[in-house]
Amino acid sequence: MEFxxxxxxxxHGERLAYIRYLLDNGIDVRVxxxxxxxxWLKSGGILRIEVPNSQRTSSILxxxxxxxxxxxxxxxxxFGSHEAYWAIHCEGSTIGRLRKLLxxxxxxxxxxxxxxxxxxxxxxxxxxxxxxxLSKIDMEKRVEEFLSDYLVDSSQSxxxxxxxxxxxxxxxVDRCGAK
Numbered sequence: 001m002e003f004x005x006x007x008x009x010x011x012h013g014e015r016l017a018y019i020r021y022l023l024d025n026g027i028d029v030r031v032x033x034x035x036x037x038x039x040w041l042k043s044g045g046i047l048r049i050e051v052p053n054s055q056r057t058s059s060i061l062x063x064x065x066x067x068x069x070x071x072x073x074x075x076x077x078x079f080g081s082h083e084a085y086w087a088i089h090c091e092g093s094t095i096g097r098l099r100k101l102l103x104x105x106x107x108x109x110x111x112x113x114x115x116x117x118x119x120x121x122x123x124x125x126x127x128x129x130x131x132x133x134l135s136k137i138d139m140e141k142r143v144e145e146f147l148s149d150y151l152v153d154s155s156q157s158x159x160x161x162x163x164x165x166x167x168x169x170x171x172x173v174d175r176c177g178a179k
Contacts (some may be wrong), residue, residue, distance in 0.1 A: 045129045047107065052077050053114065054092030056121040074117040095123055104142045106131030136173070143169055 060066050060074040080089040099109055107127040114123050134142070147165050153159040 023120050039161060043129055046110070047102075047127045047129065048124065049098065049127070050115075050122050051093040051098065053094070053121040053123045054078055054096045058092075060119075061077040070119055076094070077120040093123075095125075097127055098123075101146050102127050104146050106134060107137070140166070140170070 003054060055142045057074045057078050066074075070178060078092060081087045081142055095112055102125065106129060109125060109127050111126040111155075112123055114120075115127075131157070144162070144166055147162060147169075150165075151162060
């Protein structure tokens with residue numbers, strides 16, 4: 001199967017090197033966020049994302065029969081190895097959370113595959129963009145709705161945190177040159 005887009009996440013190596021490789025081979029590449037959603041992944045396009053399965057990995061931590069080594073590997077996988085800025089996992093992904101995000105952004109899930117390697121557990125999602133391009137404002141609203149689920153309550157301090165997250169999102173979109 002060929003994909004229109006493969007997400008190159010922070011935890012999968014040197015993202016800039018991957019992007020340079022794709023550009024050098026004639027593939028139009030831009031950074032993720034609103035820009036990849038609207039600027040180069042058109043309706044019907046295929047997106048592939050592979051992320052750590054935080055739920056499966058967390059179950060290792062809670063298993064009293066798991067070895068200390070297995071638990072240490074699980075913690076490293078959940079949080080990233082931190083040897084560089086790209087080796088930090090900023091969010092714990094579950095199939096349900098990623099499914100909700102993608103549906104909220106206009107994607108239909110085609111396939112979900114689970115995989116494991118040396119005590120690490122990931123899942124890969126193949127999704128098709130079903131909705132036509134959203135406006136930048138509509139995309140921001142959908143992202144804010146998704147991020148609001150992470151708030152503990154609707155207190156001022158939590159709403160300030162949401163503002164920080166949204167400002168980071170908007171900064172990323174601006175850096176990508178999205179319309």
